[in-house]
Amino acid sequence: MKDLFIYLRNTENIPAVTVDSVTGIIIADYEHSSSNHDLNRDDIRKAVSVIHACGRKAVVKTDRLFSEGEMAELHDYLEFLQQIGTDAIIYTDLGIKMILDEEFFTIKGIYAPETLLTDYRDIKVLRDDGFDGCVISKDIPLTDVYDIISECPDYCYLRVHGPILIAYSRRRYISSYLKKKNTYLDSYYLQEESRQERLPIVEKECGSWLYDACLQSLSEINRLFETSVRGLIIDNIYMDDEYTMKTADLYDAVMNDEITPEEAVVTLKSFDSSIRYTDINDLRETQLDKENQ
């Protein structure tokens, strides 16, 4: 059975997920992930319990890079996640893989280095090396995604919905610019001086994340679901859980032929007209891809 994971920000919304195809709920605490929402360990413990009570897998995002001074605490956090019965983590730092291996953790690790998994040969190396799963980069054309899934069956996860991360830094960009050290979590945007589009930016104590438009895959979801992909992910950063749950309902409706993809896109855009979307079919080939053809 394929996984469909959705990201929720608040524990109290977990029981409200009614879509049968959702097999897991992704949660994240503030300190160890890109999340800009203030969950702490107690919240995570409670969320995992509630997710399990709902018959779903509990997946925790630990999708940050960690400096040397944070490693002892990170180790402690991973132990905590295992103790509370977390089913899987989504991580981006290879240091986590090493900890999982060295300490014989049984928690599953899904490696998601965002920009770095763009070909099937690399993913085969990971698979053969004992990585439990990985998330394909969203920076490649859809044709490449299908090739990767085909070459690595029942192994890859794909983020089908959510903001497209385009830069991650240890620097605190907004604090530096405004000369005021703070966290800047919601509704901050960069706009390149000659363009109209605004790029959401989040700054926390540990760095900054810059996003492009929100990816959506409504027109492709049925085809993707028929492939040998291991799982699909509906992610979120700055929208509330109501948006995420309504979005999951839309995907489910398309998969059950209750609504056409075109209708679903119209409905999606009606949720919040300020969100800019990129259709997964429009993920552009770069200049180099074109030259290589």
Next chain:
Amino acid sequence: MRTELLAPAGDLERLKVAVIYGADAVYFGGKQFSLRARASNFTLDDIKEAVSFAHAHGTKVYVTVNIIPHNSDFTGLEDYLVKLQEYGVDAIICASQAIGAICKKVAPDLEVHISTQQTTINSSAVNYWQSRGADRIVLGREVTYDEMLEIMKKVTLPVEVFIHGGMCANYSGRCTISNVLTNRDANRGGCAQSCRWNYHLWHDEQLLDNEDCMMSLGSKDMCTIDYIQRLLEAGVCSMKIEGRMKTAYYIASIVKGYRMLIDSYYDDGKISNEDLEKAEYYMTLASNRDTFNGFYPGVPDREGQLYNFITTASQSFIANVKGYDEETGEALIEVRNHFEVNDELVIMNPRGDDVRFKVERMTDENGNEVEVANKPMQLLKIKVPVRVDEYTFIHK
């Protein structure tokens, strides 16, 4: 074991300059599989010549194979790696696990160095790479000096660190702003440095722009002469200069500055303030951006950012030496910037002290006297007080 000074080379000329000015190792990219697509880069014939030249001077050669590959990028890779091994290249620098694994299989004599594109910033990640057969790790530039010391206490894999040059604003390899804004693939050699552009900052509908400058993500360049002694004491295996796109003159001055510091440390057991002053002089000769110590003192705030960036071209580079006549004591030079008879110039001696001299007479290739050198690339002969070799630079 002495710490190596590792210098970049965008083409054969710059490689030779780096070697002559004292690099212990050089790195460059081939025509394929490498970032910095806009650097001139090396053909296979160039690589063969580069290895021959570098090894003859006791300098190691590393080839960057550091793209984050797509499915179609592997064509010809195995043959390429086999050729690199055949030519005697010492190592590849790669960011792809698959490329590293293929290299270990088809060209086992090549060392595999893990690129900074992988952003390895903690000891567990270093140990991961060691357990997968890597021969060296290039730490992410986001590691502070104290963190680097802690990492080095816990790992046995040789550690390479950056000491100078341009810095990615974001974690290297984790940035695709260029892809999104220009359709140029940052992780496959096409980075347009969109991080350096100007941006408005908004909070909801409120514009937060400062009056004096727009926001930019761009970073100041790294310059770490103040940290060299500490890095040497820490036992890093290699100190790397960034800049495969930089000019030969830049390579010469930066390599000379760091070479002098490293030699002082090994000769005298320490780097003196006088050494640092001299090195600072070389750092400023060809630089065109403000610098800072990178992340070594700590995660930078505003002092590491570059706002209102304007490139300034240095005019201090006057000419480079193309030949020398032992009998007449004249150097054949290629003019790069304006100078005149009676001007005082400096020979940037690849090894040893620089030599200051006054231009007494210049002639062109036909023996005609020239008063003013103002034609770039013109070949002139001038009398110099010491023997000079090809690739030596002369500046004001």
